[in-house]
Amino acid sequence: CGSDNSCYGPTNTVEHVRHVKRIQPGAPNARYGPKAPLEWGQLNFLHTTDSHGWLEGHLKEQNYGADWGDFATFSRRMKQSARDMDVDLLLVDTGDLHDGNGLSDVTKVDGTKSMPIFKEIEYDLLTIGNHELYMSEVSYEMFNVWAKKWGERYVTSNVKVLNRTSGKYEYVGATHRYFKTEKGLRVMAFGVLFDFSGNSNASQVIKAQDMIKEPWFTQALATSEPIDVFILLGHNPVSQKDPQTTFKVVFNEIRKHHPATPIQILGGHSHVRDFAVYDDSSVALESGRYCETLGWLSMSGFSSSNSGFSGPENPKGVANPTRPARPGAKSPFVYSRRYLDWNRQTFIYHTKQTDKTFDQAAGLRTTGEITKVRQELKLGQVFGCAPQMWCISCVAFDDPSNIFPGVIVPAVSTIVVNKAREHKSRIIIGNTKGVRFDIHKGPFTYDDNFIVSYYRDIFFYIPDVPYALAKTVLPRLNKPSLAMRDDDLATMPNLRDSCTDPSLGYLTRREMRQNHGVVRRQEAVTSGYVTTDDWGTDGDDTTHTKIPDYQLPRYWQAQANWPKGKDPEFVDLIFYDFLQKSILTYLGANYTAAMVECYIDCNFSSQDFLLPYVKLMWQKNIDDCPIES
């Protein structure tokens, strides 16, 4: 390809893939939105995970358009319904609260503005994600502020943070929590992060294999107190096929001591909707990512004969869970699971409200707070008008409508230039996982910069690498047998600066919706998640048509300032700091860390090239740029 990436040719749009259909009020056969009321059991869970700062909800995707205020109202109303039915409902979150959205990420320390909003939900149990451990300052905040606030409800069984006063590493939250629910179920909870090793030195992650040997853990399992149910929450994939999950290690250990007690697992990290059966009395739920999904899990079967629990039975007047964990299960417990789309229509339906009656003061206050913070942080500032949609995986990697050839490669080729070396040919390499979200046709805002590029990885380089060697790096990185796991690598210091241009206009959440005729209240959709899990395909609360999901290579490459008709002899090899170790490995022994320098400066990062590119390339129609879902 040429330096302008012209080999990709003209682009097609992919809007059809995410086409949103609205319910016509009163239209016959309108079959969108939730399919049936939830099944309420004796013990019920609402589960969030991997919210990554998306408390505003999805401004450009109406099917995930509720905000944290709407969720605050929903969770309060659901708690009230549980009380009215004389059953328990537990609210659980399994971490990754930052990195993914301007609301959490434009402040100097991630979460400064988003965490006071996140805390509006009165969770019963929470645990820590890996994104709370990349930046030391964030880990200290979790330890010093939020863990103190959440107290015993924050269960972080294998994560310690440095107490800067004592100089010792201490558990962030509680190692475990033994408690009684409102209705009297006796619960033992553990919160287990996968064996994460990319944390800063402000924290320590104890491998699950070692955690189960800790005295506090063995004592918790040997307790003489009655346990009706174990809750194993964790920032940890629920699929037993996922190479990162460590749930099974902890599950097996519990089972050695408690062979028949139900173990309810709530997981995260892999950003998927999933439900897995562990055994006859144990099922696991994972509830997606980015405030797109709210997970529902319910169970019944507790009685004086199996656990000594003498509390209320199945609630009356509603559907109840009926399904054993697996066919022929020798267990009294039955379950239901559902993946709820994160929108007001869903919330209104399941609380039997109308759009007029749903809201409560606390939720509206939270919505108001989000609007205020977004204005303060200028998140609605429009930098350009994206002429089409580019997605990460809804089309093939080499399709012009794929975000890598369509935006990332031309953007880095154009913007990532060190003036003193612009005459040099250059190769730029990045990891595809560093790009986190599709670009929608329409206004590209300051917020979108953080949504698309959610890590702050600095551009490093090695000058004058023979092209014959440099060209071998990408294929070697992408070769599965050789590829190193980039998440095992040490992380770099996080250096933030801001990139704003006050001369551009601002859009608030309300303006984005009103100015462009996008209605505030949620309507139905057709495309979205189509989930297959251990129970089959009936878990999605709203039925969708599937969005294609193509496999990506692990790394992308751009090349710029190429000589006409031939290859250069030498290139500047530019890459994210995060990839230094793997790049050096593949360059061989003649290349060392001492040869690596910051390319533009030691602040210029993966969050600094999109906005200048957008300002350069997408100015057409900027004053009349419609939002399209």
Ligand SMILES: Nc1ccn([C@@H]2O[C@H](COP(=O)(O)O)[C@@H](O)[C@H]2O)c(=O)n1
């Ligand atoms: N500085 C970093 C750190 C990690 N990555 C990539 O993100 C992946 C981790 O995924 P999460 O769901 O925890 O966000 C990791 O495998 C890396 O590929 C990165 O790009 N920059």
Ligand SMILES: [Zn+2]
């Ligand atoms: Zn995550």
Ligand SMILES: [Zn+2]
């Ligand atoms: Zn994670």
